Amino acid sequence: MAMNTRAERADQSSERRTQILAIAARLIASQGYSATTVRDIADEAGILSGSLYHHFSSKEAILEEILRSFMDGLLARFEEILAAGGSPRDTFDALVEHAFLTIEREPDAVGLYQNESAFLATQTGFEFLHEKSARIEAIWLEVIRGGQKSGAFRQSMDAGIAYRFLRDSLWSTVRWFRPGGRHTAASVSRHYLDLFHNGLLAE
Amino acid sequence: MAMNTRAERADQSSERRTQILAIAARLIASQGYSATTVRDIADEAGILSGSLYHHFSSKEAILEEILRSFMDGLLARFEEILAAGGSPRDTFDALVEHAFLTIEREPDAVGLYQNESAFLATQTGFEFLHEKSARIEAIWLEVIRGGQKSGAFRQSMDAGIAYRFLRDSLWSTVRWFRPGGRHTAASVSRHYLDLFHNGLLAE
Amino acid sequence: MAMNTRAERADQSSERRTQILAIAARLIASQGYSATTVRDIADEAGILSGSLYHHFSSKEAILEEILRSFMDGLLARFEEILAAGGSPRDTFDALVEHAFLTIEREPDAVGLYQNESAFLATQTGFEFLHEKSARIEAIWLEVIRGGQKSGAFRQSMDAGIAYRFLRDSLWSTVRWFRPGGRHTAASVSRHYLDLFHNGLLAE
Amino acid sequence: MAMNTRAERADQSSERRTQILAIAARLIASQGYSATTVRDIADEAGILSGSLYHHFSSKEAILEEILRSFMDGLLARFEEILAAGGSPRDTFDALVEHAFLTIEREPDAVGLYQNESAFLATQTGFEFLHEKSARIEAIWLEVIRGGQKSGAFRQSMDAGIAYRFLRDSLWSTVRWFRPGGRHTAASVSRHYLDLFHNGLLAE
DNA sequence: GATGAATGAGAATTCATTCAT
DNA sequence: CATGAATGAATTCTCATTCAT
Structure with missing residues (x-):
């Protein structure tokens, strides 16, 4: 040995x-x-x-380390996707796909973030949640507005509302989409992208 | 006196x-x-x-009473909307509108339900959460599938996924849509119905 | 009843x-x-x-309350003695006598103060110890210097050293002088006043 | 190497x-x-x-070693001073001077002894504190009583009280007399010997 | 001699709950 | 209805100590 x-x-x-x-x-x-x-x-x-x-050093330190490394990893990947310089539509799809991949790989961190971050963001020692979230929001808004300018996305919609809608829809799936079940990140991505792109109505 | x-x-x-x-x-x-x-x-x-x-009688009894009366009220209203016998599309819109109205009127109960129900549903004394949720899911599925049959909604989409997507998108708004802010239930309803109906893509 | x-x-x-x-x-x-x-x-x-x-509210709060009420009571009495306006010699004797009376009545508070105050004075929440102690020191110095001016006390001695000497001698007696033993506050007062006044040497 | x-x-x-x-x-x-x-x-x-x-071997063993070597050294020097066979007055002064020298050289051991010895003396493993202290007390009493017999010290005073008074006054100075400050062992010795010898009153 | 991981006992504190008044 | 005192169990955390490496 x-x-x-x-x-x-x-x-x-x-x-x-x-x-x-x-x-x-x-x-x-x-x-x-x-x-x-x-x-x-x-x-x-x-x-x-x-x-x-x-x-x-404390229970809180454990929580902080989980959230910090999760947020760092997610944001780093989002920055890469943005930096790749694809069209707004392609970037959008890549962000969505990466979100589902993240849920598949780190469902616990995602779930924990969903449940606790709103409250924690107001607590001392967790200010980084605000900072990272703000950057993530900025990325999405850039993509959404870019797509509206380029004609890919409908101009009638409110970018701020659309962002919240996407964020909540995406990340909430962690509640039911668990790796190893009927769905994979890829299959959920496909369904959700279809719903995001085209909505429910026929034609 | x-x-x-x-x-x-x-x-x-x-x-x-x-x-x-x-x-x-x-x-x-x-x-x-x-x-x-x-x-x-x-x-x-x-x-x-x-x-x-x-x-x-206990802390838990307080929680149960809040959730039970919330769920009872919500389900009763959903049943009424369904019983009104409108088209799938009209019923769908009415359900969505009523959800936002509920968030506007009872944001605390909605928020509490969002945060705690997944965990509570497994606890003894809270079995009613499962029952009521199951009925609510059935209502949505009936409307979605009815719309697919009638040609109002796209048939390519998975009704189960669409249900979860709608449920999560809708109720998650409680995290940012607070009565008295920039948005009213009516204005958020309009935006969300548009996103649900037509998606993000232009054309 | x-x-x-x-x-x-x-x-x-x-x-x-x-x-x-x-x-x-x-x-x-x-x-x-x-x-x-x-x-x-x-x-x-x-x-x-x-x-x-x-x-x-906490263990520390108990300590604080003990020390604060002890210091308040002691300082109040010292101020009264000073305000009585006797000669420096009479005021001095009255302060010494009151110190022994305090040890007799509240030996625990005195002992606790002796053991813990030096360390506590540096801790947040116990700043009052510094303030009260400073005022008590000022009272003693006023009396000592007054006595030096009036000719009652020897002018050759350093008032600051004399103060520390008196303070430490007096309050340290709490370690051995316990009420109910051979000595009373009055008898210890007499012995200590004699030692303070005249020292050990004959003539 | x-x-x-x-x-x-x-x-x-x-x-x-x-x-x-x-x-x-x-x-x-x-x-x-x-x-x-x-x-x-x-x-x-x-x-x-x-x-x-x-x-x-343990935390307590560290404490014991500190106190034991301190007490051994102090007592050995006190015995030497006593054995030198000077007059009671000279022996007295030498003991006082050596005490201040000890405070100057080993302030930590002295401080530690002051704070902890009363409590420790009752603990098993620290019986030596009692023995050594008893011998030190005996030395002081011999000198004081010798001085009273020889006419150097006032006969009216109680030797037991005088001993405690001297002991407490002397060793308590460790709280404020720190090497490197305004005072040296020699200067403090001089002031304290003057106070011990002659007291505060003029004439 | 030192590390790093762990133990086990006990510390201060919190909190849902009870109950006599 | 409410108080105020208390319970008892649990919680986070500390700390002296052990021991294989």
Whole structure:
């Protein structure tokens, strides 16, 4: 067996943290932050609740780390999609597809964000939620307005309302679209893009 | 000063209950059920937390009463709309309009339902959430499928997905559409009906 | 038996608080603040530790209340003695006598102050310790310097050092002079005044 | 690079121990024993808290070692001064001077002793505090009574009270007399000896 | 000698709930 | 109806200590 180098040990440590963060995300997503106790998390990690504090400074710090890394990852990918410079319509579709991919890959972080972010955004230490959300909103608005200018999207609609409509429709799917079920990110994407593009009415 | 008759006292009691339920709904909608303490509620009602138990048997009973009366009212109105026997398209629009009206009138109950119902539906004592939700889903599905049959709605779309899409889009607006702001139920209805009907794409 | 008036009830409540404060003062004086648990205090009060929080908002709040009322009472009496306008020598003796009387009456508060105040003065919420102490020091310095001017006290001594010397000598007696023992406030006063006045050397 | 011999390593160990003891003494003197955590000590020593246990068997063992070496050193010097066989007055002055020298050299040990010894004396493992203190008290009493017999000190005073008075006055100065400030051990000695000898009154 | 992960006991505090008055 | 005191269980967090590596 190979010796443990310092780097490998650091990795192990990081693995433990990552593992605990995943457990916490799952529990918090399904029960809510308040209703999830540190003991719940520790139990699932197979350690005593006090031992969690060897890895994290507080329950809140766990929540913050989950949300921060989720938001960072999401925003980074959104920026890449925007920077790719496709047409508004193509960029729009890519954003939607990436959102469903994110829900498929990180349903817990998405669910947790959906349930807790509105309240948390007002709490000290979570100001970053506001900042990142604002940037994400700006990206969507740029795409929507770009599409209205280019003639791809209807000019009669209010971009601000359309943004909220898209945001809520998309991310709310985390409540029922769970990986491993009947639907995949790709199939849900197709259905939702169709609804977003064309609406319900025939013709 | 005239003495309170028993009937008058019962009325006062009823008013007090209603008032406390409103306070509780507001707090639970904004902070979540777990994070809202009975003391929070009692403080806002101007009484001590123990005194709440003259009006309600438990914290959970308060939550149940809020949700039950909300669901009863909503479902009753939905049944009326369905029973009115309009075309699928007209019934659809009426359901959407009534949803926004409900959000305008009872934003706290709607918000509370959005945040807590998924988790609560699995708890004993809240089985009614499942029953009522199932009936509401059936109504929407009847309207959607009716519209597909009649040619009003596109037949290519999956009714189940469309239902979830509508449900989530609609009720999620409670997060940003607050009565007294820029938008009214009527104006949001118009925007959303347009998006639902026609989608985003031009032509 | 007399009916409980609202005032009497308030008194009862106040009695309970006072009783708990006395228990806390005794325990903290003998074990130190950190080493005294809220359970220690609650046990002696015959209630559960959580029930303490019905009367006080925190362990620290108990400490603060003890120290604040002690300091307020002491300073008020010192001001009275100063305001009485006696000669520096008479005022000096009266201050010393009152200090011993205070130790006799409130040994726990004095002991607690001796043990914890130096550290606490730097903590937020305990700034009042600095303020009150500064005023007490000013009173002693006024008396000492007044006595030097009037010729009652030796002019060769440093008033600042003399103040510290008196303060420490006086209040440190709380460590061994406990009411009910061989000595009374009056007898210790006499001995200490003799030592302060004349020192140890013969002639 | 030369290998460490066992002796050299033992020396290093001893230096490390001494360094840790100094850190612990400083922290315990300023915060109290209960309020000082082994992590506080380890942090300042630049190691992890668990690593302290390579040097000391427990937190209490650190405290004991600090106090024991302090008491041993102090008592040894007091015995020397007594054995020198000077007059009571000269011996008295030498004891006082040495006390201030000790405060100047080891303020942390003195402070720690002042704050914790009363409580610790009752704890198992710290019985030596009683023994050493008793011997120190005996030395002072011998000098005081010797001075009363020889006519150097006033016979009217109670030797027991005078002892406590001297002890408390002297050692309490550790609270304000810190090396490197306005005063040196020599200057404070002079002031205090003057106050002890002659008191405050003129003539 | 030191690390890093963990333990286990106990700390302060919170909170839904009860009940005599 | 409401108070005020209390309960009892649970919660977050701390901390001295252990131990394999």
